[in-house]
Structures are given as structure tokens and as C-alpha cells.
Amino acid sequence: MKRVSKLALSCLLVPALLAACSSKETNEKAPEPGQSSSPSASAGNESAKPVEISMVREKSGVIKFRSGETMDKNTVSDAYEKELGIKIKNLWVADSSQYQQKLQMSISSNDIPDLMFVNADQFQQLIEADMLMDLNGVYEKTASPETKAYLTSDGGMQMDSAKQGGKLLAIPATNSPYNAASHIWIRKDWLDKLGLQQPKTMQDLLKITEAFTKQDPGGTGKSYGLPLTKNVFIDAASDAFAITGFFNGFHAYPGQWVKDTSGKLVYGSVQPEMKAALKQLQEMYKAGQIDPEFAVKDMVKENELVASNKIGVAYGPFWLSVYPLQDGAVKDGKVVQNWVPYPIVSVDDKPAMTQAELGVDGYWVVSKKAKNPEAVIKLLNKWVQVLTKPTDEDKKTYLLNTEEAQSYWLLNPIRVFSQDQNTRNGEVLPKAIQNKDQSLVQGDADQLDRYNKVMKYLGGDLSQWGEWGISGPGGAFSIMSGYLKDKRFQINGYTGAPGPVMTEKKPVLETKMNEVYIKIIMNQLPIDEFDKFVEDWKKIGGDAMTEEVNKLYAKTGKK
Template identity: 35%
Template sequence: MKTTRSIAIVVLLSIMIMSLLSACSGNGDNKPGSSDTPQANEGESGSKDAQVADPLGKFDPPIEVTVIRPYDENTKFVEGDSAEDNEWTRAYAERLGINVKFKWTLQGGGYTEKLNVSIASDDLADIMVVNSSQLNQMAEAGQLADLKESFDLQATEFVKEQFNADGGISLKSATFDGKLLGIPRIGSDIDEVPLLWVRMDWLKKLNLPEPKTIADVLAISKAFTNNDPDGNNKADTYGMALSKDLNGGFPGFEGFLNGYHAQFNMWIKDESGQIVNSNIQPEMKTALAELQRMYKDKEIDREFGTKDGNKVAEQVTSGKIGMYYGLMWTPLWPLQGGKDLDPGMEWKSFPLPSIDGTQAKAQIPFPVGQYYVVRKDAAHPEAAVKMLNLFFDTSFDKGTELDTYGTTPDGIEAFKHAIIAGAPMTSNMDKYKQISYALDNNNDLSQMKDYIKTDFAAVKSYLDGDPKGWGMYNVFGKGSSFSVIEKYVAEDVLLRSEFFGAPTPTMVEKNSTLESLLKETFTKIIMGGASIDEFDKFTKNWKKLGGDQITKEVNEWYAKQD
């Protein structure tokens, strides 16, 4: 069975790249632009200078690059294609003159562990896909090429625009002592903000107002639990969803915490300007106390501590839960499944209600989890940037060959085969705006980019009577999740972590222990296995077991930022 996280990733990628959404070794050690760079053949590719200057120019003669990369467990290929030979490897060869040779690939779990062995033994490829800890480790070991010059000279203007949409934070996260040692796999952080989702047919049946405050949320939760909203004369419904993971895209408790001005796993500024960890602040204790009360009153499933997101999804689709906090994509999964089973089921997203008159700020996690790195002695580091350019050009800027390089007519997610990928940081908001424009202007598609048209068709199909488009409509249509996110942006109520660097030394050593302590303690408190005052003991233990040292390291990092 898929994990909730893997489902979330698949859904996000599918949304981000039109129901679509790692340099290299040559034949020597020459650097681009040096006097010893091999001459380009005369003809289509032009001179060596033009070759360097053209962001999508073709290496001539061709070069070979070796690659280490993962494939997720759901990756499939067009018949006759494979991980080593597919539409993207052929595009790199035919369009860029880059012949890809895979050192190794791995589909499914175990990639991080296997790559750790390769890093430790210095058995590297030209291009590799790494996480932030591995990036930091390889940077400290001097194993990586500086990509700054290549990016500055070779990235297309479109790519540069996308990578600077967050003020350059993503690029800063891969920059060490002025050297760009990795290309972040960027995406849209605003896609990761929590929303409140309420089952509206139950709300109307019980004659309850739409939620504007935490008091409203608690009243709805109580009514959904006690007032038989499904009409079966059984006490078998729950006011709010929670899973054993506590946090996540579906369901997650971050939005509930944010309503109490608490945040989960964030680094925030205190009144003195110091960076502190959100998990140990007094607002967290207040929110946990209310969750404990809700659990005691059976508004939260008594067995949530044994259920992952998939199990909770089954409860939602079968009509047993009436409210949850989750991300913008949840109408696609799991809500569409519930709608298919019960056409009368209706859900709506709301901005986060607050415990007081102060607007709740919706927390946003740092959006970069992967980096594309190039080994230090690679002959052509600019090749990685060219591959990045090709993905963004094909998928977003022009977006005219999506049947081949995005999602094929047979449903093969070809975009997953690209070695270097990502998405514009505003891609889904742009999609919502363009779809809204078309809906308001007699389906005018003249301003709509091609990668958006498939999702527009799904939205339009729902409006024309096809219930299968309900989920897409509730992501991108009128009154959808992105209408709420647009409101967040307009009102500037988004909260980003003050720390976005690589894990500090003590984080690497202690984070797993601290995360286990947190999940164990918070779950115990919510389920009534410990008094709410256990939170004070947790805070002391967190600080003693490495939290104080991590906080010191985070503030030292922060002091060095521009």
C-alpha cells in the first residue's frame, strides 16, 4: 500500500506539471570557455563561444555524463523504454549533445542509504540527486563542483526568474562560502500551506455557521461527533481527523496549531530577535490541551494513534469524518474518492480560524528537499544547467511537447524520467489565475499556457456535468483551495521558517532522537496518557538532549546571512 507521503508526492507532481508537473564528464578536464575547450564543429551548433553562451546549445562533439538517481516506486515507462533509455535521455542526446550513462539507479526505498555508501567511498557520478544532509556532507568533504558561474552564464532568463521568485532563498540553501554547490529542486512553497476542510452537507444539515474562529471549529467538531450528521442513528462519526503521524499533508495538525499561534517544527523569531524552536513555545501547550480535550470527548478517533493517512482516508471517503486540516491537493485524494462513493458529499476549504482576534498565520515548510549536485572534477558542470534549462523550457516556458515529455496520452508520467527537474514557484497559483480568467471570459484560452490546458479541461468537464472533475475544480476552480491561498498571499499571513540552511552538526546527530521524543510525548498527551504538564518536562528534555545546542548553531548560522 502506498504511504501517505508517497501519495502526496505523486499528487503534487501531477498537479505541478499539467496533470504533468541529475554534471558531467567529457573527454578531458577542460573547463567551458577556456582556450583548451574542444572546438565545435562548424554548422548547426556554431562556434565554441556560441555553444557556451546558448543556454540550450548542443555540445558538438557530444559529451558523456554519468548519473546516480532514484526513481519513485510508482515510476513507469513507455513500452520499450527503460530507466536507461527513455524520452528524456534521448532528448539530452539529440537536443543538448549530452549522452547519459547511469552509474546506478534505484527504484523505491533504500536510495539514501546506498548513496551514503557511495559518498563515503568517493565512488561518485558526475550528477547525483542528494538530500540536504548529503549536500552538507559532500560540501564539507570538498567533493562538489561550484556551479555558480555555470548558472550565471548558462541558465535561461526564465529559469533565473523562477529560482529568484523566493528572493533567492532556495539558491542560498545550496551556497557555501559563496559557492553554489547544488541546484535545488524548486517548487511552490505556497502549495504547502494548511487549509481547513469542512464537510458542507453536514454543516448545512446541522444548521451550523461556516467557521471563522477556533470557537466555531470546536463547536462544529462537537456537533459532527454528537448530532448524528450522517443520519444513521449511530454514534459513529468524528468531528476532526488526526493520524498517528500528527503532521502532514493529509491529515495534519499544523493548521489547528496555527490557529493557536503555534507552529510545528519551525524556527521563528522571539521578541528579542533570537531564533527559537516553535515546538517548545507556550502556545503549543495550549493547542495540545485542546486536542487532549477533543480526544477525551471522542471528537477524534480513539484509535488515531494506530492509523496512517491511508486509513484516515478510508474513514473520510466512507463518511465517518467531517473536518480535517490539510493541503490544497486533498480534493484529488482522498476527497474525490468520497465524492465518487457519495455524490451528495460536499467539502469546502477555509482560511485558518484563529483563537483570538489576531489573524492566524499559515506555516510554510521550506520547499526544497532534493538537490542536484556535480562532482568536483566533472569536465562540464554547465551541462547540468543545460539539462535544467531543457526541463523548464519544455515543461513550463514553452510547454508544447507535453504529450511526450510531460504526461503521455496513455498516462505515463514522463516528467519523472527527467534527471534534473522542478517547477516554477508560482506554477499552481498561475494555473489557478489563468483558469479563473478563462472561466470569467467565455473560456478564452488565448492567454493560457499549454501545460495548464489539461487541468482547465478537467475543471470545465465538471462544470459541464462530469463528477470526475470535482477534485480538480475544488483545487483550481471558483471557491477552491487556491482561492483561499490567494487570500493568504494578499493578506500576507504566510509564515516561513527563519532557518533554511543545511542541517547543523547537532541536528545531524540529535534530530532523530528529538523527533521521536516529540511525537511520543505529543501523542501521549493528546491521548490522555500524560497530563498536559508533561509538555513542560518535554521542553526541558528537548533542550537538554541537544535542543539548546541546535538553537545556538541556528542563531550562529542566522548571524551570517545577508
Template identity: 35%
Template sequence: MKKKQLLSIFLTAAMTLSLTACGNSDNSAESAAANANTNTASTESSAPAGTEAADTAAQADPFGKYADPLEIHFVRATDDTIETNVLANLPGQSLEENFWLDTYEEELGIKVVYDWIVKGDDEFNQKMNVSMASEDLPDVMCVTSTQMMQLIDAGLVQEMGPVFEQYATDFTKEVMYQEGDSPFLAGNKDGVQYGLPVTGGSVDSVDLMWIRTDWLEKLNLEVPSTMDEVMNVIDQFVNADFDGNGQKDTIGIGVAGTSLLGGGFGGLRGFFNAYGAYPGIWVEKDGQLVYGAIQPECKTALAALHEMYEKGYIDPEFGVKDSTKAGEAAAAGKCGFSFGQQWLSLTPFQSTKDNDPDSQWSAYPLPTATGQPSTAQADLGTNRWIAVNKNFENPEAVVKMINLFIEKCWGETGDNGKYYAPPEAEGVWKLSPIQCSMPEKNLQAYLDIEAARQSGDTSSLTGEAKSIQDKLDSYYSGSDEGFALWGWERIYGPAPSSYSSINDMNENGRIMINKFVGAPTETMTEKLSTLETMRDEIYTKIIIGESSIDDFDTFVADFNKLGGDDMTAEVNEWYSSVK
């Protein structure tokens, strides 16, 4: 493909991509034994590409240090959280010079060099796509699935499957395959594994039912498990006048109109899921994948939302509010019910607690409107892939870096409190150019903490579980500093808490990950954004009554005609290739 053609493709794609350096868009709040046969003291010299990969497995050292320093060039983005929450608390350190980069150099003989660093996703995407088009690429880059396929099609990256198989430790493989092979599929083409996933957790993205349990207690109400019971709770909340101002100004359910299907406060994915509807993901029906947002179950859920709007349960101005703006009602004690992800207790509900120390938000499994236990939809937690320049002669070095990052953060010989989440700089892991995470780490941390709680002894906790328990202990101490950690207790504390509810749904098979985990198809790249805008517009119009519920059927027909049918055919062609 000619460079001018590549430039056109890459710059067009830049308008729809999102990327934050070499990590995933994290849903977490912020271990098992490592491979016993590794030897961190051994050395090996640099070799041309393919030389080490051709050695026998017995000769491959997953942590082998290069006798001569090996320089690897990366690119990355930064953001305000890295500057204010990490670097500001680590005097003398920067993205280019920090203890993570020192660790790679001291233990592996790998010197990380950044060809460029930019701030924010948009600028990164623009610069990355220009670099791809001009073939002026670093040795290693972390890219979206769309960029990954473009790099593969342009012949700019090398195969990594055999290198990973040979050099990855048993613990690395255990971690990166916690969710099966789904994270790997978007980096695979025609059976060849080019991209390695920057793994992240999927269960962390499910919606939960958040309720002001102190309000339930005041009204002598039980926690609802069906949508009929939810409607009763909301009705009583709206009419209770908890603040005693004599006005009917309590919002029944938080709804964020500009992020209707997001995971923040006021997102409605959990509401739809209660009706057996799964907007925004692909689900399997009769052996084929279908787009959840156009299925008849969504029509039923929308009819219920319209009825709630008519009854005054929904803020009439919801359509212009994002999650942050909608969450102000919760912070002010004007809303006591919302769906959303596990971290909502950090924001906005910590603000509720700050304003009213007697308030208490708790997270529960999703209710049901169908008579059967509801299933929560989840996005694949992996949304970045590591691509290695075809001209880079030491691809095994990338796998060694993955091994070291995972071992330091979650391995038996690691120190999570130092390398991942030290109290003074909890996002310190972001200083690493490689950020492959343990997908089930948050849930496992909860399980470890819960087991320790049941035993009555939390002193044996290690790694991330210990770091979290330290926060809980601070909260339980009753100190002013500990009060600010109430949100963490609501995530990892005893039931009802975020991860107690996630664990309940997970153990009972009530979490469904998006069935389409491949790279965006051609039609998706061209039309999905427009189709999603059309979806959000008709959903909002139906809720407020500007469109009738039967207009949903017209929307489905238009959706399919304007690209939905083609997109579905492409998705199922992919699906048949990976079954």
C-alpha cells in the same frame, strides 16, 4: 579526510535521509516569456572545465548544442508511480530511453547515461552514500542538504555559482528565484555556491481547513473563521447523525496519530497554526530563531485538543492510525472536518464523493484562536540540490539542461501538455534527470484560470493552466470520466477551493516559510530524530490525558537539555551568517 572516515559518516547519514532521484518530494496536485536572446540552433564544441565559464557573457549560449555529443553520467531512483502512471502509458519508453532524454540529445547534444538506477529512497541513500565514501561518483547527482554539505566538506564537488550566473537564462533565474535566495542557501558554504536547488513550491505545503459544506448547509451553519466557531461546527456535526443510523459514530475532527504534524488527512499543523503555534519549523522571536514545537503557544493548542478528546470529538484510536487509515472515516461519510494540504480532495475526499455524489468538501483559509488572522506554516519546497563532480569538465552543460527543462515545461516556446503533464502520463516530467520546478506554478495556474473564468473565455489558456482547465471542463461535462476529476475542481475551481484559499492567505501575508533553510546542523543530524519522537509522544499523551498539560513544560526542559539548546545555538550561528 580518509575514505574510511567518509564511509562511516555517509553510512550513518543514510539512516536519516530521503531522496527520490533528481526531483523534490512534491506537494503539488498534479508562464512567463523565455530569454529572448537565446539561440537554440547554435552549436559549440565541448571544452575542458572552466573554459566556457571563463568566456564573456556575450559568448555564453544557454541553449548551445555541443558539436560533439557530450556524455553525462547520472544516478537516480525510481518508484511505482513512474512505472504505473508514466512508463506503463508510454509503450517502448523506459528510464534509460525516453523522449526527455531524446530531447536533451537532439537539442543540446547531451547524452544522458545512468550509472545505476535503484527503486526507493532507502536503497538510493545507501548506494549514494557508499558511492560518496568511495569517491566513485557520477558526473551529476541530486542530493539532500546533508549529503550536499558532506560532498562540499570532502572536496568532491565543484563551484557552480559563476557557471549558473553566466549560462542560466533570464527565465531560469526568474523561476529559480521566485522564493528569493532561500532555496540556494543549503548548497552554499562560506559564500561559495556549490549546489543548485531543485526548486519546488513552498506555498503548496500549507494546511487548509477542509469542511463538508453540504453538512454545513443541512445544519444552516456558516463557515467558521474562529476556533470557537470551529468547535461549535464540530459539536453539531458529531451530534447530527447524518447517516440516520441512530448511533453517535461521527468523528468530529480527523486526527492521524502516526503523522500528527504531517500534511495529509488528520495532520494538525493547521490546528496549531490557528493558535499561533508552529511545530516542526523554526520561527523568529526577538531576532533569534526558536524551534516552534517547544513554544508556549503549542501548550495552549494541546490543551484545546485534550478538551476535544474528552468531549469525544477525536477518534479514540487515532494514535495508531496514519493519514490513509484515518481518512477512511472521511471516505465512509463518518467525518466532515480536517486540516490538511491542498491535494486532500484527490485522496481521500474523492472517495467520499464516489460513495456519496451529493457530498462536497471545500477548503478554506485557517481559522484563528487568537483574535488576529492566523498564519499558516510552510516548509521550504526545495529539498534536493544538484551537485556536480569536481572532475566533470563541462559544468555549464548542467545549467543548459536546467534551462531546457524549465523552458519546455513553462517557457513561452515550451509545451507543458507534452513535457510536464500530458493527460495520458501526467508524471512524465519525472523521466528527466533534471527536475527544477517553478515554485509558484500551481498558484499561478490557478490565477490564470481564475482570470479566464472571470473573463468568460478559457480558450486562451496555455501551458499548465490549460492542462488543468481541460480536467475541470471534463468534470463539468457531467461524464462518468469527468466525475473522477472532481478532486481537481476542488483544488483549482472557483472559491472555495484549495488555491483560492492559498491565494487569499498569500496575498494577506498569512504564510510563513520555515526560517531555517540551511543544511542540518551537527546536533540536528545526531539528535533531531530522537527529539521529534519525544515531541510526538508527549503531544499524544497530553491529548489523550495520559500526561497533564503541565508535563509540556517538563518536555521543553528535557528537549533543550538533550540537544535543543545546542541545536538552537547552531541554527542561530547559521542565521547570523545569512542575514
């Protein structure tokens, strides 16, 4: 399911000029070229003497090479050598299935290239082994103003995650921390049929789920209030029907580290607010509002209930309308289900905060032994320029995507992405669509692509129905922008790499938690079993993990 959900998200983020969603193999996110608000800086010194940067590379299965081209020599690598005087030398290339294993062997043997992409765990391992170069000086000197602005549009949070002890030890693979924002998607046609209004409070929402269950507006003989899956607590972020937003409505933040009243980080999954949310889900289950078989179903199986008119409320991300809701919403040339997104609601007078993660997908690290670190920053400058203000030539090289040469953007040696594209979309697209004013989006490729999709939908192309719920007036993007404006994002309190205790203990603790919490929801255990589980959780590793996280957090110097 993680593969399916990430593919769905990738498909939504690809502008028309880039890779289409034809492959079923990739977990990669495609870039979102747009218009820079300031003049483009030079990507690097074109007259510089050729320098060599060594790398180890992952070969994605979605790349289709031109005849005669390979990972070692291709249109993209040739362009960097010609334009920047930088030659990329691959020490080795591995398929996605083997990359992590080979990478770990290189790290363990202290045999790393000048530049490579690593995950958070590996980043921490390299820091502890003192194998990484401090990029502070070279970054300040070589990074263009556009690059610096692009990487700090979130206020510098993601860049800070790459720093330790005052050193800049990597370039974070930036992405939007806001894309995981939760929405409540509701069948507006059912609301209208039963004379109900959009929910403003959790109490309003619970009345809606009860009405949908009891009054069966779909006419199927049996309806439910919410779709849950067996992954409700484990890896919930990759589940299209993740109900984190429901817990957020009770001010609970499962899977996140949050500050307690003393300023110490504590684990959100075991805080008292979780008990209140679990109790409510248990009551809903007893009232027949939750599929009694959810504990053995994945998202695809649970969506069969949604598509067959048995469920009219679903928590989920901004792209839920495209996948999987569109499967049931559009049939036989007609829109038969009118799903509309709404902001998450609170159980009391305190605003509901939607939880979000750091948004960093990994780290681009430079070896302490690298002779030309400034070349890495020049590569970074060029990529940012290609994303924010691509020339026609850039599209033919760095973003090449044709029948004979597909997904060439993945060949770029260093890649970062917008931290605020979709929240900016929410400020611009609804107005442009409402006024049918294409000039408002003309300078941003992603916004123009989404605008054109909605115009196609309004013109009768129902294949673009899902984009209306995302980009149209009152759509998911406008809700995300509202969250940001009202400061309703709850970012994970700890964004560093896991330590050895967390690495060892967390998988066991999460598995046990998922088992106990699902049994509580299904009324197989009383709600007070939550308190007993929390005590057990602390004893079998929770306290040790919390202590470790706070020690690691203290090293960051954050308050």
C-alpha cells in the same frame, strides 16, 4: 502513508499530456508544463562540440521503456545529444531501493560523477568535504534569463539555500513552498442543515465542531469534531489529515524553527503556544469530539469515519478533496458529501499564518573535478524551456508518454519545478471557470488541464468532483493565492541541512514528543506535563540541537 499521500499529490499535478496515475510505485512529482511569460531563450548552442557529462542515476519503477531502450540510451538522451551536443554517461544506475546506499558509498569514497542528485544531508556532507564546484560564474554566464527568473520566482529563497560562503554550490530542485498550505475542509451541507456560517475565528470553528459532534447531522448516532491520526506530530506533513493548521491558529508552528523576540531560532514544537493548542485538543477529546482510538489509526482508518458521515471538519492540503475525501463524497453516481475549503482561522485578532517549508526536494550538484560545468547549465536551460514552453517535438521526446514509452520525463538529467504554479492557478482558474472563458488558461498547460476537468464535472462527470474544490471559485487554489497576497505564509526559519547533533538527536526527541503530546490530548497526562516535557527535551538534546541550528544559520549570513 507517506507513499500514498505523495502519490495522491503527484496525480494532481500531472497535466493530461504527461504520466497518468496508474502506478502505485512512485514518490516522484510529475512536471507541470506551462506558458512562459517571456520569449523562450535558446536552450544551448546546437553547434557546440559534443561534450560528455557523467552521472549516477536512480531508475524509477514507473518508467516503461520502448523496445531496445534503456537508462543509458533512450529517446531523451538521444535528444540532448542531438540538440545540445551533450552526451550523458551513466557511471551506474540503481533501482530506487538501492540508490541511496550506492550514492552514499560514492560520496564516502570521494568517487562522484560530474552531476548527481543528492538530499540535504548529502549536500552538506559534500560541502564539508570540499567536493563541489562553485557554479556562480558559469551560472551567471550560461543560464538563460528565463531560467534565472524561473528559479527565483519565490524571491530567491530556494536558490539561497544552495549557497554557502558566497558560493553557489548546487542547483536546488525547486518546487512550490506553498503546496503544504493548510485549509479547513468543512461539510457545507452540514453547515446549511444546522444553520451555521463558515468560520471566521477559532471560536467559530470550535462551535462548529461541537455542533457537528452533539447534533450528529450525518445521522449515524455518533459524530466527531476532527480526524486525528497516530502520526499527528511525526511526519505530519505527509498525512492527508495533518492538523498543523489547527496549531497555526494558536500561532504555534510544530516542526519548524521560528525566531524569538531576540532574533534567535527556537523550535516551534516546544513553544508556549503549543501548550494552548494542546489544551484545546484535550478539551475536545474530553467532550467526545475526537475519535478515542485515533492514537492507533493511520489516515486510511481515520478516513473510514469521514467517509461514513461521522466527521464534517478536516484540516488538510489543497488536494484533500481528490484524496481521500472523494472516496466518501461521490457514491452511486451522486454527490453525497459537499466538502468546501476555507482559510485557517485564528484564536485572537492576529492573523493565522499557515506554515510552509522551503519547498526544495534536493540538490543537483556538480563535482569540483567536472570539466564541462557549462553543459549542466545548458541541460537546465533546456528543461526549463521544455516545462514553460514545450514544442510539439519536446512533447514527443523530453516529455514522451505513450503506451509503449511511459514517464520519460523522469529520464531528463536535471529537473526543477515551478515555485508558484498553484498560487498563480488561484489567480486565474476561478475567474476562467466562473466565466467559462477558456482563453484565460489557453497558454498554461496545467491550468488548461484543470479547467477542462472542472468543465467535465460541471457537465456531469462526477469523477472530477475533487478538482472543483481545488480550482473552482472559492477553491483551495484561490485560498493559497490569498495567503500569499496577505503574506500569511510562515516559512521555516532554518532551511539548511541538519548538522550531526540534529541528525542524532531529533528522531529520539520527536518520538518522545509524539508520545507525550498524544497522552496529553487523550487526557492521560495533565496539560502541565507539557512544561515538564519541554525541560526534559532541552536536557536530552533540544538545547544542543538549538545551539547547532543557530550556528549553522549564522553561516548563511541571513538576518
